[in-house]
Amino acid sequence: MPAQQKQQYTFEEVEKHNKEGDLWIVIDSKVYDLSRFADLHPGGPNVLYAEGVAGKDATDTFFGLHRHEVLLRPQYARLQIGTIQGEEEMIKAPIPGSLSKVPYAEATWLSDGYFSPYYTDNHRAFQQAIRKFFEEVVRPEAIKCEENGKRISQEVVDKMSDLNIIAMRLGPGKHLHGRTLLGGLVKPEEFDYFHELILNTEISRFGTRGFSDGMLSGATIGLPPVWNYGSPELQAKVVPEVLSGKKYLALAITEAFAGSDVSGLQTTAVRDGDYWIVTGTKKWITNGTFADYFTTGCKTEKGLTVILIERGEGVSTKPIKTSYSATAGTAYVTFDKVRVPIGNTLGAVGNGLSVILSNFNHERWMVTAMSVGAQRIIVEECLKWANQRIVFGKPLTSQAVIRNKLGKMITRIEACQNWLEIITHQMNNVRERICTAHRYLRPSRFFILNGDLLNIEYLIYCNTPSQQMTYNEMSSKLAGQIGLLKQFVSRCGRETAEDATQVFGGRALTVTGMGKLVENYHRTSGFDAILAGAEDVLGDLGVRQAMKRMPKDARL
Numbered sequence: 001m002p003a004q005q006k007q008q009y010t011f012e013e014v015e016k017h018n019k020e021g022d023l024w025i026v027i028d029s030k031v032y033d034l035s036r037f038a039d040l041h042p043g044g045p046n047v048l049y050a051e052g053v054a055g056k057d058a059t060d061t062f063f064g065l066h067r068h069e070v071l072l073r074p075q076y077a078r079l080q081i082g083t084i085q086g087e088e089e090m091i092k093a094p095i096p097g098s099l100s101k102v103p104y105a106e107a108t109w110l111s112d113g114y115f116s117p118y119y120t121d122n123h124r125a126f127q128q129a130i131r132k133f134f135e136e137v138v139r140p141e142a143i144k145c146e147e148n149g150k151r152i153s154q155e156v157v158d159k160m161s162d163l164n165i166i167a168m169r170l171g172p173g174k175h176l177h178g179r180t181l182l183g184g185l186v187k188p189e190e191f192d193y194f195h196e197l198i199l200n201t202e203i204s205r206f207g208t209r210g211f212s213d214g215m216l217s218g219a220t221i222g223l224p225p226v227w228n229y230g231s232p233e234l235q236a237k238v239v240p241e242v243l244s245g246k247k248y249l250a251l252a253i254t255e256a257f258a259g260s261d262v263s264g265l266q267t268t269a270v271r272d273g274d275y276w277i278v279t280g281t282k283k284w285i286t287n288g289t290f291a292d293y294f295t296t297g298c299k300t301e302k303g304l305t306v307i308l309i310e311r312g313e314g315v316s317t318k319p320i321k322t323s324y325s326a327t328a329g330t331a332y333v334t335f336d337k338v339r340v341p342i343g344n345t346l347g348a349v350g351n352g353l354s355v356i357l358s359n360f361n362h363e364r365w366m367v368t369a370m371s372v373g374a375q376r377i378i379v380e381e382c383l384k385w386a387n388q389r390i391v392f393g394k395p396l397t398s399q400a401v402i403r404n405k406l407g408k409m410i411t412r413i414e415a416c417q418n419w420l421e422i423i424t425h426q427m428n429n430v431r432e433r434i435c436t437a438h439r440y441l442r443p444s445r446f447f448i449l450n451g452d453l454l455n456i457e458y459l460i461y462c463n464t465p466s467q468q469m470t471y472n473e474m475s476s477k478l479a480g481q482i483g484l485l486k487q488f489v490s491r492c493g494r495e496t497a498e499d500a501t502q503v504f505g506g507r508a509l510t511v512t513g514m515g516k517l518v519e520n521y522h523r524t525s526g527f528d529a530i531l532a533g534a535e536d537v538l539g540d541l542g543v544r545q546a547m548k549r550m551p552k553d554a555r556l
């Protein structure tokens with residue numbers, strides 16, 4: 001029944017119902033009849049009969065112990081029998097797609113009254129639509145799968161592919177051409193790395209880290225080598241199957257024998273006429289338990305080669321138990337003399353290292369973007385909790401030590417976001433193009449509009465859809481920066497996870513209840529420091545890349 005049609009009561013009336021078998025309480029102007037629920041209450045019945053709770057307004061006590069979402073669950077919402085006369089609810093249910101008003105809960109560009117040079121109106125519309133879709137369709141699935149460890153349902157995959165979300169997760173490029181993106185909201189040729197950045201940060205807002213990877217991240221990192229290096233026939237078959245969500249694909253590089261040191265891989269592919277015979281094992285393969293295809297790094301006579309292997313005879317997968325949910329489908333994969341057509345070779349034989357390395361940068365950037373999205377939610381959780389939690393009669397925020405932790409969290413998330421955005425801006429623009437535009441600005445083309453000196457060529461340039469970097473360009477220009485960025489973001493993430501755990505105390509140690517997002521983040525933020533390249537290795541890569549670019553004549 002809508003609130004306005006519910007019975008209205010006064011506090012005096014509610015107060016009469018204050019004992020076992022006849023128990024009413026008020027939470028945020030709503031009257032709940034807990035007479036029969038008391039014995040079923042997960043916190044036990046006695047706490048509900050306490051003085052100051054039974055027959056009283058227990059709003060502050062309630063929000064000190066429960067998340068708002070408890071009241072929205074249908075089985076509890078129906079305990080409401082009315083409202084208090086003349087009072088209005090203060091704590092509103094979030095509207096799907098809406099932005100948080102909590103300071104720093106949103107990136108600056110999404111905060112009221114602030115601006116950014118990077119985002120257009122189209123990015124804003126895209127962010128709003130994608131958040132709404134995720135909150136309405138994907139979040140309930142994420143929570144369910146994170147708990148039961150099952151893979152994302154075909155029904156939700158189909159809904160995502162109807163909007164071409166699987167294709168958009170792979171970033172800008174020719175695979176988007178001819179597709180209707182998000183019901184036509186963004187034109188394929190205008191989809192850029194900032195759209196993709198938005199997609200990645202929004203995906204990680206549910207506090208369900210295992211599910212974020214289970215949401216077909218395998219295809220995001222494993223399909224690009226197929227369209228960048230596969231034969232036209234292979235692309236024509238595999239790309240549509242995967243982007244429509246009808247088949248699943250995983251990237252199978254790491255082994256128990258080799259992780260960041262991919263050159264040490266031991267899975268072998270031996271030529272036998274028109275086939276490769278592949279033998280070996282792969283470990284930590286995201287989405288591997290349910291993948292139909294594996295983009296696989298193999299050792300061949302001529303060096304490392306990447307081969308697309310279809311699940312079939314000789315391919316077996318078993319789940320690996322990790323510290324995050326089995327919904328990610330993390331697998332141990334065994335190839336036992338698997339016959340694979342030579343046509344499934346991705347790139348030249350022996351050129352596997354550059355196929356793998358050129359792919360890594362986009363993957364690392366994606367992991368970083370998801371990490372930033374997840375980190376920001378934790379900052380919001382901590383700000384809300386520290387504000388609402390009362391200790392020694394005062395909010396937690398009255399403690400300087402807590403404010404200090406909040407300050408560090410905010411600093412870290414803002415630093416991560418800003419570095420991520422400037423790198424994304426580089427990915428969106430090929431350098432030569434900018435130089436060309438500026439070099440040819442001719443004085444004769446300047447004019448004055450509304451008091452501003454403008455140049456016609458510059459305006460044309462600025463309003464032309466930007467030209468994104470290819471994976472190879474990313475590899476040569478940004479590998480070091482992305483490596484350092486990823487190292488920085490994952491370190492910040494783990495420091496924030498530690499601080500958040502201190503702010504939430506014991507609540508951060510339970511999988512359900514007030515601190516559940518902090519618990520998940522504390523348990524899983526370490527994944528960001530490992531997936532797509534270990535943190536320390538990436539930091540070192542960044543410095544080695546910088547050393548390569550040192551001018552020969554650089555002296556103090």
Ligand code: HEM
Binds near residue numbers: 053058062
């Ligand atoms: C409509 C009223 C209420 C409902 C539907 C409700 C529901 C729940 C649920 C589902 C939990 C499990 C933890 C969670 O999911 O957050 C819980 C725990 C608890 N509840 Fe309630 N509750 C209500 C009112 C109250 C009130 C008024 C108190 C006041 C003392 C209270 C005290 C507790 C306590 C102490 C716990 C255990 C918390 C913990 O383990 O951290 N509940 N309640």
